[in-house]
Amino acid sequence: MNTAIEEQLRDQIKTHRDRVDYLEIRLQQSETTSISFRGSQLDSVNRSFSLAGGVRACHKGGWSFVTFNGLSELDTRITEAISQAYLVGQETTQLAEIEPIEDQVSVKLGRDPRGISLQEKRQLIENYNKLLLDFDSRIQTTAVSYSDRFSITYFVNSQGSCITQERLDVTGRFGAIATNNGTVRQGFESINSRSDYNALIGIEDQVKSAAERAIRQLEAQSVKGGQYTVVLDPYLAGVFIHEAFGHLSEADFVYENPRMQELLQLGKPMAIEQLNVIDDATIPDLPGSILYDDEGVRAQRKYLIQNGVLTQRLHNRETAGKLKESPTGNARALNATYPPIVRMTNTAIEAGDRSFEEMIADIDEGVYAVRMLGGQTNGEMFTFAAAEGYMIRNGQLAEPVSDVTLTGNVFQTLKDIEAIGNDLSYSNGGCGKSGQMPLPVSVGGPHVRMKDVVVGGR
Template sequence: MQKYREIAEKVMTGSEADFAEIRLLRTARTTVTQAGLSSMNTGPIEQFTGTARVMISGRWAMYEFSTPDEMSKAMDMAAALAIQSKSSPVIFPILPPACRDTFIDMEDGVPLSNVPLREKAFLCRHYCDLLGASISKGSARVTYDEIIRDKVIVNSTGTSIREIENLGSMNIQAVLPGGLISSNEFALRGSFDRFKDKERQITQIGKELQSRKTTTISAPGKKRVILDPILTGILVHEAFGHLVEADFLENNPAIAKMLRIGSRVGSDCVSIVDDSQLTEHPGSLHWDDEGTPGSKTQLVSSGKISSWLHTMSTAAKYKTNPTGNARISDRGGIPEARMTCTYMEQGTTPLEKLKIHLDNGLYMKGFLGGATDMDRFSIAVEEVWTVKNGVIHEPVVPMVISGKVTDILKSVLNTGDDLKLSGSLFGCSRFGSKTIPVTYGGPHILISEIQVN
């Protein structure tokens, strides 16, 4: 990629556009699945794609190419599209200072890309055997996914950056007869070593699933609940985070007004950040897909909106600075304002104290699935336990929580002292866009009232 980067730099010097950018991306994706005794692998499937993007007289246009020798032609094609475009001109983007740098994932351990396929396949089989042995009946499945991303961004301000990301995840799934599911995902950026030595956790997953066998049903209705860090993260990401992506707000001025900076969306104990600098997590990035450096953005401070997530274009529209959240979900796509590592900040209360305040409510743990419909959400919870007088009592069948996100964030009574981050390589999607890697999390939180079905 280094030589293609140099070609891009040369091509850029000839551009007469008001702004021009070449984005090169090479990915290699490998999947290994062990389901019972059956194994299957795919890849690595390698992909190279390049995109030329220009702005001329306030009009954007893009051209995607498949081989580096087409770079110069692609710039010309994009320029021609911009000149011919009949769309209304838009405001010129806020361009971050020029930057020339390279970042390659290197930790003490071995990067994912250097580990042979047989070692990945062996680990999947080992964990699958362990999981299968920990449940008396049912099925076990372990899936390893890996994406190596090598991206180069060169633009007409003089920026030329390259970042190599090693992203991996391991999904551990057990299903008992009757359909009771446990699904756990470990996702990381960096070293393969961090997937090792999970034997105790894998066995525990099976044991906990066995102990959840229940037919007890909790009556639906409004309940006082504690959400675990995974559910807090899902709530923060899915139900709230997408609402403060500035390109979405740009298209929906009425909603932008509702979520204006300073408006209250949560109780005083709710503070939310998006931090792309947590480099061991899959949502992180050194530079976003426009070459803006990653940063920590305070989205909510003590219950009030502090900032939105911006690209170069939305930053110009709202007269602020880009936050380093421009991300591409598809080859040749337009950079969108998207989350990276988003979490609710922790408080100071230990979980045991939160349980005492929960009294006779429900303790909820793990995530099966869910979705948002703008500011409304519904989340299928994996484990639900009744709590009596502050002590966990018995499991009940999995339930769905739903509501309006600002109502829920306003009813957060207290936050735990146990921030935990989770993530997924394919964890975030928007309508019409493909998935991107993200990280999400938070502490345990106590909610005074939430609809449970």
């Protein structure tokens, strides 16, 4: 961290702040390495350094955002941002009040990837790639990658905040594709650490499980389409709550949409009393964990649904101001050259009290849906393709099935949740919104049982 940079940014804010209702500068210094393999081929090796940022101004409710490279052009860019805000502003600026914050947040580093040679990183990832390729003759190809990124982000605004935050992400992604007689299946694993390169060492078993999954699914027959009682595994339960529900909780979406305002009135019962949904940025070391958001608001743990009732939405300062609710610390940007928008952090269904065995014990014929291959949402409708599926027969897990796609209306599906498992876990995710992706988040959940889910087969 560099106090000279902080001083320079503060001086710029002081020079210009009286001309607009609100002004902020974010500047990010980052160092990135990425290596990827496709099959046995080294696909790419990249190393980059950057110093870039963005200026946001708001005047009479009109926002502008201007990016800059390096500090020499900053003064000119601030002037541009201010004149653009003048052009669009025609109302009043409504930002929820927050106390100014001065803070410096550093990463408690384990083994720092910046001190490790490119050769060593490449060797590590090449070995894991080979492990997947050699796992079984039916593994046809792989997609394996490594990345590390260390950044320092400076945030200074016209209301007296000055926050400097370090962040490290070390990530390994391991994909295996298996083929047999024209059938193609894939398996995937990812590992992320916020503090330590060594988190990627000694993970052979986890890497191999990507290949195991792909091979196992080669045996699966297409599921017979119909309505079933479905049990989601923790990963898919987390994806469901993020994609189908979490995005609807983002207040920028809600206040632009009268139908959603009606469907998402705070205090409305949404599901059984055992259902609790959180967005929690304060859990240590997950991809979505932050101390302050990109508007300098302290990040929090929030209940979106508590005891089955809709309790809170996700806000930036403007949506909180306009809807007269409290800011939640959910303004996030992909990096400092993008404007912060309302985003999730670590979003999860909290654990309930049922074991997996109890949840399936009285299901005569149902489907166990595991992990996610892909999906889409359209307003309140969703479709997810599970990566793996198994029939549940007479209270027991039975044969593997493929082509398990789940379709429904999120509000109906929340009401159809029958049981919540006692086994919460979190998985890494990358979220996309308004051209900013992949934003690091995590999704979590226990096993969740739902009735009358439409399952499409082939």
